[in-house]
Amino acid sequence: MADQVTLTIDGVSVSVPKGTLIVDAAKRIDNDIPVFCYHPKLKPVGMCRMCLVEVGRVMKDRATGQVVLDDAGQPKVGFGPKLETACTTPVEPGMVVVGASQKVTDARDDILEFLLTSHPLDCPVCDKGGECPLQNLTLRHGPGKSRFVYDEKQKNDKHVPLGGPDDALIFLDRERCIQCARCTRFCDEIADDHVLGFYQRGRKIEIATFSEPGFDSKFSGNTTDICPVGALTTADFRFGARPWELTTSASICNHCPVGCNTTFSTRREAKSGGKQVIKRVLPRQNEQVNEVWICDKGRFGYHFIESPARLTAPLVRKDGKLVEATWDEALTRVAETFKAAGSALVGLAGGRLSNEDLFAFKQAVSGVGGKALLDAPLAGGDLTTVVGVSAGVNSGAGTDLGQIGKGTAILVVASDLEEEAPLWWLRVKAAAERGATLIVANARPTKTDRYAKHVVRYDVGNAVSTLAGMLLEGSSDYATAFAQAENALVFYGREGLDFAGTQALAQACANLLIETKHVGRAQNGLIGVWTTANAQGAAELGLTTTPASPAVLAAARAAWFVGTDPLGDGRLTRKDLPPFTVVQELFLTDTAKAADVVLPAAAWAEREGTYTSGERRVQRFYPAVPAPGATRPDCQIAAEIGKAMGATRFGGFPAQVFLEIARTVPAFAGLNYAAVSKVAPQWPDVGGRDQYYGGASTTNLQGLGVQLPSAAERGTVPQAARAEAPALAHPVGTLLVLPIAKLYDRGATFAPSTLVHPRVPAPFVAINPADAARIGLADGDEAELALDADTVLVVAKVTADAPEGVLLLPVGLGVATPEGPAPARVAKSARVAA
Amino acid sequence: MDQGKHILFRHRDIANLRDLDVYLAHGGFEAFKKAVTTLTPQQVIDEVKNAGLRGRGGAGFPTGLKWSFLTKDSFPRYVVINSDESEPGTFKDREILTHNPFQFLEGAMITAYASQANTIYNYVRGEYWDVVAGLERCVAQLYERGFLGEKLFGTEFKLDFFHHRGAGAYICGEESALLESIEGKLGQPRLKPPFPADKGLYAKPTVVNNTETVTNVPFIIQHGAAAYRQNGTEKSPGTKLFCLSGHIQKPGNVELPLGTTLRELIYTHGGGIRGGKGFKAVMLSGASSVVLKVDDALLDTPLDYESVAAKGAMLGSASVIVLDETVDLSWVILKTTRFFKHESCGKCTPCREGTFWMLSILERINQGGAAKADVDLLQNVASQIQNKCLCPLGEFSVTPVLASLKTFRGDFDARTTDGAPKAAPKSAPKKAAVEAGD
Amino acid sequence: MLTDKFASEITEILNRYPAERRRSAVMPLLYLAQSVYGHLSKEAIDEVGALTGVAPTDVAGVVGFYSLYHDHAAGKRRVQICTDLPCALRGADAWAAEFLTRLNLKKWDETTADGEFTVEHVMCIGACDKAPCFQVQDSTGIHFHESAPDRAMTVDEAVGILEGLKGK
Numbered sequence A: 001m002a003d004q005v006t007l008t009i010d011g012v013s014v015s016v017p018k019g020t021l022i023v024d025a026a027k028r029i030d031n032d033i034p035v036f037c038y039h040p041k042l043k044p045v046g047m048c049r050m051c052l053v054e055v056g057r058v059m060k061d062r063a064t065g066q067v068v069l070d071d072a073g074q075p076k077v078g079f080g081p082k083l084e085t086a087c088t089t090p091v092e093p094g095m096v097v098v099g100a101s102q103k104v105t106d107a108r109d110d111i112l113e114f115l116l117t118s119h120p121l122d123c124p125v126c127d128k129g130g131e132c133p134l135q136n137l138t139l140r141h142g143p144g145k146s147r148f149v150y151d152e153k154q155k156n157d158k159h160v161p162l163g164g165p166d167d168a169l170i171f172l173d174r175e176r177c178i179q180c181a182r183c184t185r186f187c188d189e190i191a192d193d194h195v196l197g198f199y200q201r202g203r204k205i206e207i208a209t210f211s212e213p214g215f216d217s218k219f220s221g222n223t224t225d226i227c228p229v230g231a232l233t234t235a236d237f238r239f240g241a242r243p244w245e246l247t248t249s250a251s252i253c254n255h256c257p258v259g260c261n262t263t264f265s266t267r268r269e270a271k272s273g274g275k276q277v278i279k280r281v282l283p284r285q286n287e288q289v290n291e292v293w294i295c296d297k298g299r300f301g302y303h304f305i306e307s308p309a310r311l312t313a314p315l316v317r318k319d320g321k322l323v324e325a326t327w328d329e330a331l332t333r334v335a336e337t338f339k340a341a342g343s344a345l346v347g348l349a350g351g352r353l354s355n356e357d358l359f360a361f362k363q364a365v366s367g368v369g370g371k372a373l374l375d376a377p378l379a380g381g382d383l384t385t386v387v388g389v390s391a392g393v394n395s396g397a398g399t400d401l402g403q404i405g406k407g408t409a410i411l412v413v414a415s416d417l418e419e420e421a422p423l424w425w426l427r428v429k430a431a432a433e434r435g436a437t438l439i440v441a442n443a444r445p446t447k448t449d450r451y452a453k454h455v456v457r458y459d460v461g462n463a464v465s466t467l468a469g470m471l472l473e474g475s476s477d478y479a480t481a482f483a484q485a486e487n488a489l490v491f492y493g494r495e496g497l498d499f500a501g502t503q504a505l506a507q508a509c510a511n512l513l514i515e516t517k518h519v520g521r522a523q524n525g526l527i528g529v530w531t532t533a534n535a536q537g538a539a540e541l542g543l544t545t546t547p548a549s550p551a552v553l554a555a556a557r558a559a560w561f562v563g564t565d566p567l568g569d570g571r572l573t574r575k576d577l578p579p580f581t582v583v584q585e586l587f588l589t590d591t592a593k594a595a596d597v598v599l600p601a602a603a604w605a606e607r608e609g610t611y612t613s614g615e616r617r618v619q620r621f622y623p624a625v626p627a628p629g630a631t632r633p634d635c636q637i638a639a640e641i642g643k644a645m646g647a648t649r650f651g652g653f654p655a656q657v658f659l660e661i662a663r664t665v666p667a668f669a670g671l672n673y674a675a676v677s678k679v680a681p682q683w684p685d686v687g688g689r690d691q692y693y694g695g696a697s698t699t700n701l702q703g704l705g706v707q708l709p710s711a712a713e714r715g716t717v718p719q720a721a722r723a724e725a726p727a728l729a730h731p732v733g734t735l736l737v738l739p740i741a742k743l744y745d746r747g748a749t750f751a752p753s754t755l756v757h758p759r760v761p762a763p764f765v766a767i768n769p770a771d772a773a774r775i776g777l778a779d780g781d782e783a784e785l786a787l788d789a790d791t792v793l794v795v796a797k798v799t800a801d802a803p804e805g806v807l808l809l810p811v812g813l814g815v816a817t818p819e820g821p822a823p824a825r826v827a828k829s830a831r832v833a834a
Numbered sequence B: 001m002d003q004g005k006h007i008l009f010r011h012r013d014i015a016n017l018r019d020l021d022v023y024l025a026h027g028g029f030e031a032f033k034k035a036v037t038t039l040t041p042q043q044v045i046d047e048v049k050n051a052g053l054r055g056r057g058g059a060g061f062p063t064g065l066k067w068s069f070l071t072k073d074s075f076p077r078y079v080v081i082n083s084d085e086s087e088p089g090t091f092k093d094r095e096i097l098t099h100n101p102f103q104f105l106e107g108a109m110i111t112a113y114a115s116q117a118n119t120i121y122n123y124v125r126g127e128y129w130d131v132v133a134g135l136e137r138c139v140a141q142l143y144e145r146g147f148l149g150e151k152l153f154g155t156e157f158k159l160d161f162f163h164h165r166g167a168g169a170y171i172c173g174e175e176s177a178l179l180e181s182i183e184g185k186l187g188q189p190r191l192k193p194p195f196p197a198d199k200g201l202y203a204k205p206t207v208v209n210n211t212e213t214v215t216n217v218p219f220i221i222q223h224g225a226a227a228y229r230q231n232g233t234e235k236s237p238g239t240k241l242f243c244l245s246g247h248i249q250k251p252g253n254v255e256l257p258l259g260t261t262l263r264e265l266i267y268t269h270g271g272g273i274r275g276g277k278g279f280k281a282v283m284l285s286g287a288s289s290v291v292l293k294v295d296d297a298l299l300d301t302p303l304d305y306e307s308v309a310a311k312g313a314m315l316g317s318a319s320v321i322v323l324d325e326t327v328d329l330s331w332v333i334l335k336t337t338r339f340f341k342h343e344s345c346g347k348c349t350p351c352r353e354g355t356f357w358m359l360s361i362l363e364r365i366n367q368g369g370a371a372k373a374d375v376d377l378l379q380n381v382a383s384q385i386q387n388k389c390l391c392p393l394g395e396f397s398v399t400p401v402l403a404s405l406k407t408f409r410g411d412f413d414a415r416t417t418d419g420a421p422k423a424a425p426k427s428a429p430k431k432a433a434v435e436a437g438d
Numbered sequence C: 001m002l003t004d005k006f007a008s009e010i011t012e013i014l015n016r017y018p019a020e021r022r023r024s025a026v027m028p029l030l031y032l033a034q035s036v037y038g039h040l041s042k043e044a045i046d047e048v049g050a051l052t053g054v055a056p057t058d059v060a061g062v063v064g065f066y067s068l069y070h071d072h073a074a075g076k077r078r079v080q081i082c083t084d085l086p087c088a089l090r091g092a093d094a095w096a097a098e099f100l101t102r103l104n105l106k107k108w109d110e111t112t113a114d115g116e117f118t119v120e121h122v123m124c125i126g127a128c129d130k131a132p133c134f135q136v137q138d139s140t141g142i143h144f145h146e147s148a149p150d151r152a153m154t155v156d157e158a159v160g161i162l163e164g165l166k167g168k
């Protein structure tokens, strides 16, 4: 191959693509050149000098440019006087690299000795001990004794909160830091959050943050994984356990539709009454999904599992009160009543349920003629099963954001990706940096704009017409860029839209993809920025999305709410409930309190199952800790109810249900757990025994997942259809409230992670300076929003980010928010602050 | 060189040369006009190449050759002048900038024309605050008189000149750190390649030259390469500014042809050693010098790039620090090491940790708390830094240490006690473990 | 706020650099802020960040790296004495010690009782031929005070210079 370069490393010949760095070429042949500052995901800086090697190059005659040959007719190789850094030097044809010489060994010893002169040697109490590259390399290359006078060591601050003492998520130990700049480069290069930097210089140089709040990044936890020493630790895990006591189990993050691969580290501990408990969440490498990163919500948002408020036994209403009951009693009552309700049974499931749960639920409900629905605010799931991202059945390789660059257009519409699906934000940003044409269409600015080639700003309510406009050939630069791109992906969200509006938007996106012939092929298709981890799975399994509303339940005689709380969200009230209501949940939610029977479910970390990510990848998660009390997996409960009603026949173990899915749902045809848990070597190799991570459990041994073929790939010819958004009108004298999403909210599965509370904003509304001036609101004032049904008090944030006439109101912060854009009267709150 | 006739220090021959009218009356800006109106950029480069001008910032790299390395067809380009002058013992650029500013500006402007750059940034160390204020007034005059700005001499060539003040960091004299600094970042050196000629300021092709280097250029363009070559040696043509400091009778700058002997420099121009004391050692390129033991052979060494290199040293910026017989080298090295430790940017391990470690050993030696083994350790640590650093600063820090240990080891040993080294290798980790349990 | 009083200076500084390279203006703007506020507090850093569109952490990095930017308040003027090798060869260490004593200061980095002067030692300031020498950094910039070519400045003279600066 023309673009392959062949060289020799410690006597072994290796061919690698042109431009490969020596360190990576060596890695290909399992020759681990020790590194500290180098990280294959970051730009090389060559500053720690750990990777020094001898480099010989083919000699050329200066005058003629001819290769000089030796007596044997072989090209002569000349070595320079200096060692070179393997992490910054690209390979050259005929290069000879020596890492196994005494000279190199000495150099590594030397550099390590230098690093250790400033290192505190507190391994016995360090959280990184046991999975620390510095510790590992010291054992391998270290000097063995210290020539440095201990008293002359520079004493630096330990336990420095990066942020306020109460809101810091990450702590810094300045003595342990070896100034490798992995953390600062991660923030600058990968996350584009310039919140961590060097302060001072020389031996005094230290890591510092000057952002408000400190280390203000949604990706901060990743720095603790890539820190090659114990300098950075999470407030969650520090002093929590020793790495070698931990058991690992693979999982999939269930906070958003990206489907990041994660690992739970668990242990049994006395502190928790001898129970197996989760100590931390780490990213698990999946280059096609999350690479080696996760966001802080995924890392810190698992504490709801261990909440004492969890339901542990079935509850049945007796004499107006919910009292504990046996499973038999509860299930019998449920099955009998549901069966009797028949077509008057309405089931509403949440999008956090696994594929198995949703399938068993749907089969049970529809088996007696009832309606099984997904209770979610974003429509278009049906479209994504047809024109969603393709698995590349015909090309062999599926859709992978990591492979996207020049030639691909990415349209992000009506979504604030960083808040709604942080890892997609990272991946889209990286794709744009590799040359993909990013088009961001929204009514207001978002962080995604930074990387956009085209920022399309429409008036609230015009998302659909803007997309329709893109169908007119040559109507705009971005329309042309999208139409002419070899590949195209569309991410759509729900900002500025009600449910009907999202339906229209999804259709408009689908139309655009269909008309520009960007469907049915790998690297093309439609992606919904769902509000939950498995809304895509629900769509694949054929559940219809309908948000809970009084109308949905109007004719119902029985209702079954699984993993959703419409009463708590204010979408239903008690009077909307049918005569018989069953709630299947983790917690005693508002809806559960109003139910006739409450069934306690096991959390996803307590059982196995699969999720389907927004990129239509089916991925497996595994039990990490035992399920508490009498809780059962949702699929098991649903299968038992189904069986008792005579509606289903399959068993309730997830694997059994999955086989049933594969048997009956065409997109899943041929799949089984074994296929989903297959792994293949990944590049860059950053797991396991090597020097990059030194043992943090990023290695993926439990499955890379399988992307589902879309209906378009399976032969369905997708058809464009009318997409018309319902008209938006708001009376004079009102402003339009736009609900927007924030990553950190007060949701039931996030609130128990108290650690992150300081980062959850107080309820606020963003208002344009012109509107604020008109109303007489100053930044920080309390504002009173009179919505249709409620009046809410929020802090006003005066910012030009809010378009004129529009109020941005975050959802999930504890105040009532409308489902879509809604008129509101705004005034300065009359209440005098106490 | 004609006595009394300077090429770079013409202000010493002509009163008030820092006055623009005086400068113009003495042929000022004729070279610039000649270049812009009658020569192509390539012709200017060729003339400078023929003159054999070598960079005066330290490395002595051929200037014309450097200009010819600019990546073809890549614009805009920048010219950046290195007036950081922070090597201890160096104060020549300050005199040029203060007393002969227009010749410097003209040289920089010709450099820009040759490089096809339309913007010049002069990076001046922050300490030269008032020097910059004076230069800014000069630049304003040049805009008024039409030597800077649009359509110069009626051609399409336009040129802007700006100053950027450093803020107290020796490392910013290193050209890539300097560029980082202009970009508003920490002054930490970049990896090379890419070199500035390819990706310099704002990742655009950039020429970085020292102040003194470009101050030579007006003469070369006006009088030609041959005239320039009348001074100096074949391989090191021209005159050079020598900064005399330390135990010299007459400290200060002198402009002399390259190839002048050390003897002539010290005894004829510097007035000899202060107080008539013996001449023990000399540092020819500031704090980063090889410390040379003075003997007759050394005194007769011509001071040009090659001859000094043959002595195992560097001419560098010709910052000549004179050490008389009373000097204790272990103290000199304490000073140089303190400097490099203070100025290490902290980016690479051997420099950051090594200078810190060397300093702690040297402090111990100087306080009399060290044993002979510590001197060995110092030598060891210095060698351990050598050839492993990201940029030359770390290497510089080692040069005087190793040279003095080789030639003046006695000075170090004399300060030691016979006792065992203070370092207690085995107990150290134990102690660490105990202390860490906080 | 700097923008209120120094709008034209700020514009002039920003205009030195290409429009999309406002980060380059961080250093000159820090000098401006320091001359106004005396030192560079978190607020000053935020202000320079806002003017240049650079994150405060990145601005702070610059403050921390360069020795002529100060993140802590000190006396009205900083007197910076060079004690580096060339000056030390001409007696700078002893000279400086005497200087400190004359100002009733026990160690480096202390401020005189009247709050006028903080005395610091610095690395070479490029005046080695005129040792002993020092520079004074204050709201008007940085100014040299050095010996004449043929005669070393006495401590008395130096103290006299400082006296003369008072009230200015």
Ligand SMILES: Cc1cc2nc3c(=O)[nH]c(=O)nc-3n(C[C@H](O)[C@H](O)[C@H](O)COP(=O)(O)O)c2cc1C
Binding pocket: B054, B055, B056, B057, B058, B059, B060, B061, B063, B082, B083, B084, B085, B086, B087, B170, B171, B172, B173, B174, B175, B176, B208, B209, B210, B211, B213, B214, B391, B392, B393
């Ligand atoms: C640590 C270090 C400090 C330097 N300091 C200076 C300096 O103060 N002035 C200077 O002109 N060159 C200095 N240099 C050399 C520059 O990197 C560069 O080679 C020079 O500016 C090129 O200009 P020239 O070719 O005209 O000499 C320094 C180099 C290093 C490694």
Ligand code: SF4
Binding pocket: A176, A177, A178, A179, A180, A181, A182, A183, A184, A207, A226, A227, A228, A229, A231, A232
């Ligand atoms: S904190 Fe860790 S990752 Fe950051 S510079 Fe220090 S050692 Fe490197």
Ligand code: FES
Binding pocket: A034, A035, A036, A037, A038, A045, A046, A047, A048, A049, A050, A051, A052, A085, A086, A087, A088
């Ligand atoms: S210098 Fe290569 S890994 Fe740090």
